[in-house]
Amino acid sequence: MEGVMIGGNIRCFLKLTGTDFQPDFRGKILLLEAMGGGVPQMVTFLSQLKMMHAFEQINGILLGTFSQMERDQLTPDMPQLVRQAAGPDLPIARTPYIGHGTDAHAAVIGKFYQISSD
Template sequence: MLKHGDKVGIVACSNALTLREKTQLTELAEVLLELGLSPVLSKYIYEQKTVFSGSGAQRAGTLNDFYNNSSIKAIFDVSGGDIANELLDFIDFDSIKRNPKPFFGYSDLTTIMNAIYAKTGNLSYLYQIKYLVWENKKIQIPDFKNSIFDKQDDLYKIKWDLIRGSKIEGVVIGGNIRCFLKLAGTQYMPEFTNKILFLESYGGATAQMTTYLCQLKQMGVFKKISGLLLGTFTRMEENNESPNIEELVLNITDDQSFPIAKTHDVGHGNTSKCLIIGKKYVC
């Protein structure tokens, strides 16, 4: 995917990083340099006015510039939160289609990643690059290095446990359930037919997840997709919520032939692997 000496763009399309996080981002830049990459930072990363590092147009402008810059070989988003969908009307999807390159992000970047797939067919990578400086960095750094430079699958090895059905096959869309549903009713929502829908969440309890799953059902999603993949639902699992996410999904998707699988390998935890949005999977 990348080679030593490549420039990579660092952006924050969602909530601004706080000034206290500069030390962490400096450490990340140092790790990338040690790996042989040359990070180029957007000027719209840190807080200027509350959660904003710049306007939606300004943040999207940097993203567009990085896609148009042939020397930038990949783009990593270091943010999360709530406001990534503010960029959607300012993103130049035609340029992204003409200049495909890996885009990495997670959580609220679900909106941009799925919009990129819907508008261009390009792949995006559900992975937070700050994992390389978080608690599990001693495992994440070698997995990242082996996968990004040496074309191994360390970062992409995901163990799925089927909880209904025997097989799920299709192109994966989705991500954070709350953020994915921001695309409902917009031109940026991917087509669902024969896709695999991946869902995960950091916050939220049983009632909130019920709301989201019912919305998906009422949109007709579960009748169109080929199956459902569940990642980690951090707060629900930490609090041992009942019913749990598996029980909720089994109840709400009442078609007994509808396949569902679960993994503990993808989500908001710092042990998370990388799931590729827009890629065909067989689980």
């Protein structure tokens, strides 16, 4: 997948919905990560993205870490939830380096990336 990176923390990103700051999804890579939240919250967030037709417009999704879900080993996990919401054809890649961990790296929002998917 390739495109300009948008997104970040899923809860914070969705606060832009309906504002002048909501980015255009067309041709973008959507980065998603979260510190807190369980399965019900993530299903709600992904449902909102689906209703916004985001999955129909983006080139792919990069999943960072989902700290609470991973720590508590919640199932279904985030890749499974995203696949259910986005469908079988959207490229999805994962990285343990973007999120709220002590070893987290930066992703530049607005930069063009080429990423290999799972």
